[in-house]
Amino acid sequence: MTQPRADAVVIGAGAGGLCAAARLVHAGLRTIVVDDKDRIGGRASTEEIDGFKVNIGAIAIEFGGVFEETFHTVGAPLNIRAPEPASSFFIDGKLVDVGRGGWSLLLGQLTKQAARILEKFADARSGNLPDGRQSTEDWLKAYTSNATVHAIFRNLCAAIFACNANELPARAFLTYFTGKGAFKRFGFCPEGTIGVWNALASVIRRNGDIWLExxxxxxxxxxxxxxxxxxxxGGREIRIETDLVISNAGPKATLALGGEAAFPATYVQQVQRDLRPAANIVINIASREPLVGHPGIITFGKTRRLCNMANLTATCPELAPPGWHLYVAYAVPVPALGDFNSDADVALAFEDLREQFANFGQAKILSIRVMRDDWPAQRSCAGYDLPRETGIEGLWCVGDAVKQYGNGGTQACAETAKLVTDAILASRPRLPQPNRA
Known part of the structure; x- marks a missing residue:
C-alpha cells in the first residue's frame, strides 16, 4: 500500500490545532487533522444532554485579538452573540456591574487601599511588573488585607487561569489584566462552542481533512x-509522510509520541520540570426558575471553590429546551496545580452554589466534569509555559501549554497557532492560493 502524504499533519482538533490547520489550508498547504475523540473542539467542545447543548470546557469567545482575526483571515463566519452587560461581580448577594467604572468602581466600594492597588495596575501598564517569582496573593497582601478583595482576586485567577491566587505569578496576572484583552468583550455561540469550531472545520476541508476517532x-x-x-x-495503522507536524496534544503527549530519545535532552528536561497542568470543575445546570438575572458572566466574592458562572440562555435561548434556563458554573480546587480530592472539592462547590442562590434546590444538574491531569483546564498554568519549538525541525506545539506570557483561554490558543504558522510560512516559498470558486 502506498503511504499517504500531506503537507502538514495537525494532532488534536482543539482550539490551537483547528486555528493552525485553518491558517495552513488558507495558505495552500494540504493539511490533515487527526483527533482521538468523536467530535472536534477538544477541551472546548459541546455535547447534548437531555436536549441541552452543554459545553465541555470553554464557553466564552473573546472579541478582538487573534481569535477573531483568525476567522476573518481564513474566511470563516464567527457566530457569536455578546451579552449586555457582559461581566458583573456577585458579592454578598448583590450584583455589581463594573462595565463603566472598572476596577476603580469595584475596589473603591470595598477597601480604602483601592488607590494603592490601582496605582500598581498603572505601573504594570507602563511595564513595571513583578519579577515572576511573587504570587498574586502575596503581591496583593502588600496593599490590602481586605478578605473580599482577596476573594475576588482569587476567583479572577480561577476563572481565567484555572488556578488559585497563591499559585499564579503576579507578573502573569498583571500582564493579562493590563496588556491583554482581559475578557472585556466576549460572546457565546448559539450552537454551543462547537459551532465556532465547525466553521473552522469547513475551511480546513477545502484543502484538507479532519479524521476523528x-x-x-x-x-x-x-x-x-x-x-x-x-x-x-479504521482498525489499521497508517503512516502519513510529512515534513511538518503541529501538535495540539500538549508537550507531554508530544514527547511520548515522538519518544524521549528523539528530542534534545534540554527539551525533555523542560517538559518534565516546568509543565504545570491546571485543574477546574465545570458544572452545567438547568433550571426552570432563573438563578440570576445577569445575562453574561458573574464572578463571585467570598466562596470556598466556586469562582464564576455564566447565564447562557439569556443570550442564546437555543441552547436549552423551551422554558428552561442553562447555566455553567466553574470552580477551582485547592490546590489547582497539584493533587486534590475531587469529591471533596466538588462538594464544596455545591455548598457555594446553595449558599449563593436560595432557589438552587430546584435546579437540575446536567453534568459535572473535573478537568485535571491529562485532560486539564489548562495544559500549563500561565507563567509556566513551554516553548512552541520542540528541538525537532518541523515539529511544533500549539495550545495552552505554549502560550505567550500572561495570556489565557481560546484567545491564547489562537495566538499560538498564528505565531507557529507565521514562522512556518515565512520559511517556505509562497504557495499559489487554492481556487475558491
Whole structure:
C-alpha cells in the first residue's frame, strides 16, 4: 500500500490545532487533522444532554485579538452573540456591574487601599511588573488585607487561569489584566462552542481533512527532523509522510509520541520540570426558575471553590429546551496545580452554589466534569509555559501549554497557532492560493 502524504499533519482538533490547520489550508498547504475523540473542539467542545447543548470546557469567545482575526483571515463566519452587560461581580448577594467604572468602581466600594492597588495596575501598564517569582496573593497582601478583595482576586485567577491566587505569578496576572484583552468583550455561540469550531472545520476541508476517532500513535523523526506520523484509523495503522507536524496534544503527549530519545535532552528536561497542568470543575445546570438575572458572566466574592458562572440562555435561548434556563458554573480546587480530592472539592462547590442562590434546590444538574491531569483546564498554568519549538525541525506545539506570557483561554490558543504558522510560512516559498470558486 502506498503511504499517504500531506503537507502538514495537525494532532488534536482543539482550539490551537483547528486555528493552525485553518491558517495552513488558507495558505495552500494540504493539511490533515487527526483527533482521538468523536467530535472536534477538544477541551472546548459541546455535547447534548437531555436536549441541552452543554459545553465541555470553554464557553466564552473573546472579541478582538487573534481569535477573531483568525476567522476573518481564513474566511470563516464567527457566530457569536455578546451579552449586555457582559461581566458583573456577585458579592454578598448583590450584583455589581463594573462595565463603566472598572476596577476603580469595584475596589473603591470595598477597601480604602483601592488607590494603592490601582496605582500598581498603572505601573504594570507602563511595564513595571513583578519579577515572576511573587504570587498574586502575596503581591496583593502588600496593599490590602481586605478578605473580599482577596476573594475576588482569587476567583479572577480561577476563572481565567484555572488556578488559585497563591499559585499564579503576579507578573502573569498583571500582564493579562493590563496588556491583554482581559475578557472585556466576549460572546457565546448559539450552537454551543462547537459551532465556532465547525466553521473552522469547513475551511480546513477545502484543502484538507479532519479524521476523528483517529489517534496519533507515533511521531517519526530522524536526526532531529520530523518525517511523518503513524495514526490508527479504521482498525489499521497508517503512516502519513510529512515534513511538518503541529501538535495540539500538549508537550507531554508530544514527547511520548515522538519518544524521549528523539528530542534534545534540554527539551525533555523542560517538559518534565516546568509543565504545570491546571485543574477546574465545570458544572452545567438547568433550571426552570432563573438563578440570576445577569445575562453574561458573574464572578463571585467570598466562596470556598466556586469562582464564576455564566447565564447562557439569556443570550442564546437555543441552547436549552423551551422554558428552561442553562447555566455553567466553574470552580477551582485547592490546590489547582497539584493533587486534590475531587469529591471533596466538588462538594464544596455545591455548598457555594446553595449558599449563593436560595432557589438552587430546584435546579437540575446536567453534568459535572473535573478537568485535571491529562485532560486539564489548562495544559500549563500561565507563567509556566513551554516553548512552541520542540528541538525537532518541523515539529511544533500549539495550545495552552505554549502560550505567550500572561495570556489565557481560546484567545491564547489562537495566538499560538498564528505565531507557529507565521514562522512556518515565512520559511517556505509562497504557495499559489487554492481556487475558491
Amino acid at each position: 483517529t489517534p496519533a500513535v507515533q511521531i517519526h523523526s530522524t536526526n532531529y527532523r520530523v518525517e511523518g506520523v503513524t495514526i490508527r484509523r
